[in-house]
Each structure stands twice: as C-alpha cells, then as structure tokens.
Amino acid sequence: MLVLEVTPANKVVVRLPRVEVGQGVTTAVAMMIAEELDARLADVDIPLADARSEGNQFTGGSSSDRRRRPENPRVTKVVMAADVRTAVNPRGLQAQLMGTAVDGISTILRAGLHIDRGAVRESSFADFLPQTPSGGTPISLRSPASGTPRSTSRRTSCPPTAIPAAPGELGVPAAAGAVANAYARATGTKPRRFPLNF
Amino acid sequence: MPSHSFTLNGRRVTVEAPADMPLLWVLRDLLNVTGPKYGCGVGACRACTSHLDGDEIQPRVVPVADCAGREVTTIEGLADGDRLHPVQQAWLDCDVAQCGFCQPGQIMAAAALLKKTPRPTDADIDRIENVCRCGTYSRIREAIDKAAAGS
Numbered sequence: 001m002l003v004l005e006v007t008p009a010n011k012v013v014v015r016l017p018r019v020e021v022g023q024g025v026t027t028a029v030a031m032m033i034a035e036e037l038d039a040r041l042a043d044v045d046i047p048l049a050d051a052r053s054e055g056n057q058f059t060g061g062s063s064s065d066r067r068r069r070p071e072n073p074r075v076t077k078v079v080m081a082a083d084v085r086t087a088v089n090p091r092g093l094q095a096q097l098m099g100t101a102v103d104g105i106s107t108i109l110r111a112g113l114h115i116d117r118g119a120v121r122e123s124s125f126a127d128f129l130p131q132t133p134s135g136g137t138p139i140s141l142r143s144p145a146s147g148t149p150r151s152t153s154r155r156t157s158c159p160p161t162a163i164p165a166a167p168g169e170l171g172v173p174a175a176a177g178a179v180a181n182a183y184a185r186a187t188g189t190k191p192r193r194f195p196l197n198f
Numbered sequence: 199m200p201s202h203s204f205t206l207n208g209r210r211v212t213v214e215a216p217a218d219m220p221l222l223w224v225l226r227d228l229l230n231v232t233g234p235k236y237g238c239g240v241g242a243c244r245a246c247t248s249h250l251d252g253d254e255i256q257p258r259v260v261p262v263a264d265c266a267g268r269e270v271t272t273i274e275g276l277a278d279g280d281r282l283h284p285v286q287q288a289w290l291d292c293d294v295a296q297c298g299f300c301q302p303g304q305i306m307a308a309a310a311l312l313k314k315t316p317r318p319t320d321a322d323i324d325r326i327e328n329v330c331r332c333g334t335y336s337r338i339r340e341a342i343d344k345a346a347a348g349s
C-alpha cells in the first residue's frame with residue numbers, strides 16, 4: 001500500500017517500497033507525483049519505506065513507470081516554451097504554437113494515409129483523422145497560450161529588443177518528438193512507426 | 199427552372215435554381231452570402247456549418263429544395279442586430295481565430311450545441327467535428343465554456 005501524505009508545511013511525502021541503488025527511481029516517482037499534483041518537484045519527498053513482509057522491495061527501475069501499450073494513447077497536457085526573440089503579437093504567437101502542437105500530436109498519434117494497391121485510401125478530412133476536439137483524443141493544452149498575456153511573457157522567453165523570428169512551423173517537430181518520447185516513457189516501448197493509431 | 203422561397207437571416211428570399219443545387223452554392227453564388235465557407239465539398243470539414251430551423255446543417259449537402267418555407271441562418275444572421283451572439287462575443291474575448299477560414303462554421307456549430315445543451319460537458323464539446331487546420335481547438339473549447347458560463 002502506498003500512502004501519499006501532504007504535510008502542514010505543504011510538502012508531499014510518499015514512502016516508496018522500492019530500493020534505490022542509483023537507478024533514479026525516487027526521482028522518477030517524484031517527477032510523476034509533482035506533475036500529477038501540480039506541485040513543485042522540490043516539495044516532493046520520496047523516502048524509502050521500511051522493509052515489508054510481502055517482499056516487494058525490488059529496485060523497481062522497470063516497473064516504476066507505467067508499462068503498457070495503450071489502445072488509444074492521448075495527450076492530456078502540453079507545456080511549450082519558445083524563444084522567437086520579439087513577440088510582436090503575443091496572443092497570435094501563442095495561438096500559432098498551439099496549432100503547431102496540435103499538428104505534432106496529430107502526426108504522431110493518428111494522421112496518416114493508407115495506400116491500398118497503389119491508391120490512397122483516405123479521400124478527405126473525414127478519414128484522414130487530423131487531431132480534432134472529437135474522436136476520443138481530448139487535449140488540454142497548457143502552452144504559453146493559456147493564461148493572461150502577463151503570465152505569457154513570463155513563460156515565453158522574448159528579449160524585447162531583438163528582431164522577431166518567424167514562429168511558423170516551429171513547434172511541429174518539437175511537439176511530435178515530445179509526444180513520441182512521452183509515449184516511449186509511458187509504455188517502455190520506443191515507437192518506430194507512425195502514426196501510432198493507424 | 200424551379201424557384202424556391204425560404205427565410206434567410208430573417209429576410210424572405212426567392213431563388214431560381216435546380217432543386218438539387220446544394221444550399222451552399224445558392225448562398226454563396228446566387229445570394230452572395232459568403233460566411234459559410236466551401237472547404238471539402240462533401241460535408242466533412244464543416245466549414246459551411248449553418249442552421250436550418252435552428253438545427254445545425256452543412257449547406258454543402260442540403261439541396262435547396264429541402265429549405266423551402268424554412269428558416270436558414272448563416273453566420274451573418276447570428277447576431278441580434280448590433281448585439282453579438284454570446285458565442286461570437288466569447289470567440290472575440292478568447293481570440294480564437296487564426297486564419298479564420300473555419301471559424302464561421304465553428305461558431306455556428308458551437309451556437310447550435312449551446313442551444314440544445316446550455317451546459318456542455320467535455321464529451322459534448324468533443325462531438326463537434328469541425329476541422330480547423332490552424333489547430334485552434336483549445337481556444338474553441340475555452341470560448342464554448344466561456345459562452346456557456348455567461349449565458
């Protein structure tokens with residue numbers, strides 16, 4: 001049994017029934033807990049639990065991450081940062097980055113074309129399955145885009161005097177790579193063929 | 199050529215057109231109402247989304263003859279005079295549009311959803327299938343939630 005304790009000083013403590021021998025399991029678990037609770041990593045403390053009679057005190061390096069191959073993987077949160085030097089239109093920049101994230105997610109998860117005996121099977125948007133709000137793949141993006149312009153300027157790094165750079169497709173390869181890596185981390189399997197839901 | 203009369207954005211109109219001409223052609227080419235956009239031509243991208251008697255339709259796949267005597271509303275007729283529809287206002291407040299091409303359809307789909315389901319869940323919003331090439335989906339969700347909260 002795992003007990004997650006939030007102390008009066010707002011620290012999160014989880015006694016982990018694993019053995020830390022340099023495999024980094026306490027860091028990995030702390031990161032996941034911080035992520036899930038929206039807590040600061042520094043506030044999550046993972047001491048090792050006392051030995052237990054049921055004998056599950058393994059190193060846990062391989063099982064501390066969820067190992068599974070989900071049927072319908074989805075992205076639940078995206079955090080983006082971009083340095084475009086000067087953000088001429090911060091809200092527009094955020095919007096463009098969100099769009100590129102959506103594109104990156106689509107490319108990895110489900111937007112692909114089938115070739116049947118030399119012909120492309122998909123005829124239009126309806127079967128090509130780009131990322132849409134529907135289709136069981138909801139996304140809640142927390143990019144520099146969400147929140148007020150104030151919080152944005154904190155989260156995007158834009159020195160005010162530099163010549164603006166074009167954000168265009170900036171986020172697509174980064175988002176695609178991040179989604180593929182997240183899938184590899186979550187499942188323990190490095191995907192080599194895309195899209196994953198094909 | 200048969201003639202068809204219907205109400206368009208509160209105004210009675212009569213057009214002469216083949217009975218099976220898609221409403222989208224009638225709106226855009228004969229009546230010069232270009233808010234409903236022509237995207238895919240098969241009712242899949244939903245950029246043309248408008249309302250027929252208050253329900254969502256894709257004018258590209260509705261023959262004009264089916265509209266006789268009924269009420270067609272396009273994005274041009276959504277506002278109440280100078281007062282924007284709450285969905286339009288939320289769209290402006292959330293700065294949803296990027297290139298804008300899909301947006302009339304998105305707004306009409308959202309307005310139809312909120313009419314039927316004033317407090318939509320995430321799953322209800324998921325059922326909107328309008329495609330946005332620019333990927334404005336998260337702001338679309340934000341704007342629908344805002345419009346729902348305000349009404």
Ligand code: FES
Pocket residue numbers: 295296297298299300301329330331332333334
């Ligand atoms: S805003 Fe460009 S397609 Fe939706």
